Amino acid sequence: MIKFEVDENALKMIELKLDGMSAKAPDVLKKAINDTAKKLKSDLKIEVKKNYTAKVGGINKAISIKKATNKQIVAVVTATGRPIPLVQFKNVADDSVRAKAIKKNKLKPLTLAGADHNGKDLKSFVAKMSNGHVGIFQRTPGKSMKGNGSRTLKNGKKTKGKDAIKQFYGNSIVKMVGNEHLVYPTVERKANEYLKESLKKHIAKVLEGN
Structure with a gap:
């Protein structure tokens, strides 16, 4: 203001x-x-x-x-x-999905090393949802989508379905x-x-x- x-x-x-x-x-x-x-x-x-x-x-x-x-x-x-959804900023949909919000900054990978429930890299991805919305997303191990059946993780814990996903956002x-x-x-x-x-x-x- x-x-x-x-x-x-x-x-x-x-x-x-x-x-x-x-x-x-x-x-x-x-x-x-x-x-x-x-x-x-x-x-x-x-x-x-x-x-x-x-x-x-x-x-x-x-x-x-x-x-x-x-x-x-x-x-x-x-x-x-x-x-604003990060997909509206400059991004490259490679294996890690790289993105940047400020023009003078470099593209940064959105992958988190060894962060998934199997100890593998947790990669981000560009996807189109059923409602037509396109965004940059990442799965969230330990949190599950509803109604997709349970499964057991490497640590022995059970989930209620597929890993939930979160969307990346840039600045407002x-x-x-x-x-x-x-x-x-x-x-x-x-x-x-x-x-x-x-x-x-x-x-x-x-x-x-x-």
């Missing part, structure tokens, strides 16, 4: 620049803040696409703006959304936007610059009679 507001000193400065039209200062400030919030939202989308390998659908809806008003001169840019848009090393600081640095530009534009419009 990016909360963007301006203190009373800024409002007084705008009133002075408006030269006799101080009553219009709150409206000028509101418009400038909302313009800034809109630009920050656009920058967030650009930075997410620049730094992450996923084809992020619905990012425009995931980032919302609560606009400033004349009574409450505060704008809030907020991101929402659930973790919320985490991408809030990344303190990639996205957030790059966008935050531009906020004051955008606000100054917008204030000049809207003050000039009032002085010109628009």
Whole structure:
């Protein structure tokens, strides 16, 4: 979340620049803040696409703006959304299934050495479910799917059916936007610059009679 507001000193400065039209200062400030919030939202989308390998659908809806008003001169840019299936990020469906979420990182194998109930490598795989969903999955020894018959593991324990599977997920848009090393600081640095530009534009419009 990016909360963007301006203190009373800024409002007084705008009133002075408006030269006799101080009553219009709150409206000028509101418009400038909302313009800034809109630009920050656009920058967030650009930075997410620049730094992450996923084809992020619905990012425009995931980032919302609560606009400033004349009574409450505060704008809030907020991101929402659930973790994105890892299959939507860059991946290679080899024996181990390798994947990466951040563009500057290397592909990492998702296989766990010697982790299955027979002491073999626990490999990940890409699969299409009965509902048509495609994802990257891994079996979970010791946990079973329901209704598939029991079987005995190497350690003597019995399961109630086939090994359950878990799906791998990458970051949500919320985490991408809030990344303190990639996205957030790059966008935050531009906020004051955008606000100054917008204030000049809207003050000039009032002085010109628009």
